[in-house]
Amino acid sequence: MSFLVVMVKEIVDNLRDRQTLFYALLFGPVLLPLILGGSLVASFKQLSIDFDEVSTLSVVNASSAPNLVDFLYSNNIDVVDAPDDIDQSVRYGDTLVVLEIPEDFSEALRNASPAPLTLHVNSADKKSSKASRRVRTILNVYEQTINSLRLQHRGIDPATFNALQVIENDVSSEGANGQLLASILPFLFIMSMVMGGYYLAIDTTAGERERQSLEPLLSLPLSRAAIVFGKYGATLAFVTLSSLLTAISVYTLFRVFPIELLNGQIRFDGATVTRAFLLASPLLFFISALLITVSAITRSTKEAQTYLGLMMIIPMAPFFVLQFLTVRSTSATMPYPMLSQYQLLESAVLGNKIPWHHIALSATGTLLGTALLLALASWLYRRERILS
């Protein structure tokens, strides 16, 4: 059981290394979800309009449109007086939007000619745009109500003017927007796995060569396989720990800041996160093997950092590619490590049903890739060149 001795030593040794700990326990599992998930939560809160929330609206000349003011009031908007310099105030964000009602507003309404209204908005400011969208939505409803009343008054069914009634039947359970949101979870999982094992893999392989501690180690009476598997086991332990912590922090983040994504279609609840973790678990083995194999090829830690830095593109690739291309989850895409986990995890987050044979294919393909990588790593360690 020499491989256990190697594994325990590498774990203890790296638990004493701040860099390894930072990347494995803090960067991947805490900072990344906070940055990505946090900005998602924040932008969502910024974009979504809460019509039940009472807010104020600056109106110029409110007295000339009492009905409109009443209507706004019934839609949770309190009318207040507008500032003197409207443009200035809106531009500098002192007032979000200003509704200007001209003197001839009520007269135009009475004459059934288009009644002018001016909405002052700063479209560069997200808060101002959001406020203006809310006001416009309410004004649209007000306009439709007046239109209907006018038509009925003239004995015309308002429905006459609805020549078309288009019903959109969206059969996809994932909108384009939803896919981006849903792919955040696989992205976080895979990144945390890579970050979790990154420094440990470098330290135990390329680092060992650089420190010149590999030569005495290889001259001991134990098989090279024991050394490779010991280092693999230690990397796997860190990778697993890192992704488990990620699962916990994603769950906690969306628990503390519950947001409704796509009418509740996207979920980050306990069951979903657990399911996603289990679906991603074959990747733990694959990514650990990839990390130690790549760093076994390199001669120094610097070289290993360069190679593995480039390798970071691999886990990110499906995230970006899947934004542009619609690659459907089929049996053909399932054997590919990373790609299949992206698709499976997206489906899990979107609450789609996942066929059992997809799960089996994904796990088989990923574990097969792992076996190949480990064979390659063992071969690399048997070469004489590992010492040069």
Add this chain to the structure above:
Amino acid sequence: MIVANDLRKCFKRPGVRKSAKNSDIVAVDNVSFTADDGSITGLLGPNGAGKSTTLRMLATLVSPDSGTATIDGADVSGDVLAVRKQLGFMPHNAGIYPRLSARENIHYYARLCGLGKQQAQERVGQLIEQLDMKGFADRRAAGFSQGQKTKVALGRALVHRPQTIMLDEPTNGLDVMATRGLREIIRQLAGDGHCILFSSHIMQEVAALCDHIAIISAGRIAMEDTLQGILTRTDQTDLEDAFVQATGSATTEQDV
């Protein structure tokens, strides 16, 4: 006991195609020598003479292109694990783990050599005593002096009680006192009946310590004898002069 017969090893010249002429560098060329139990054998040669490559072949880290060698009867190209069990090898850089303490460094090797937890602890305790490491045994190795590092590395090499011990330039970077201490330990080990092979490029050191000397130059053994034998054969009174004489003849031989 070490017996080396016609060991030869070539390396590919970096950046040269395999098919090209002179694509290989001959690092070790037909090296033969013996090192007996209970005596200290010095492998003396300048930098790049092939000392480390020879030791690496004996330690089963690289395999010879031709020739054979046995360590206590076990063939380095055949029964690799048997060789490693007999052999304690200390490469020329201590190569210890900076985040582990001296004790943990040696304990790790003890466990890897198959000692149980209890046994390993006892053995590490003995070595700390024997090599006088009590003062720094439980400190992390990151701040160790070269002498302390060498002691830890030596402790690791001795942990599985090997009969044959190979030390590659062990006194590199050691101060006078540390060197004297190390010599004392090496003499003691030889006195206990171990076979010691010791490589160095420092004449005085080899002269002061070794019972038997093999002079290696440009990958070949130029001369192999006792110190007295070498001085007599080269008709010199000083090992340094004898070394120049011996390697000078080696170069002439090669040129012819």
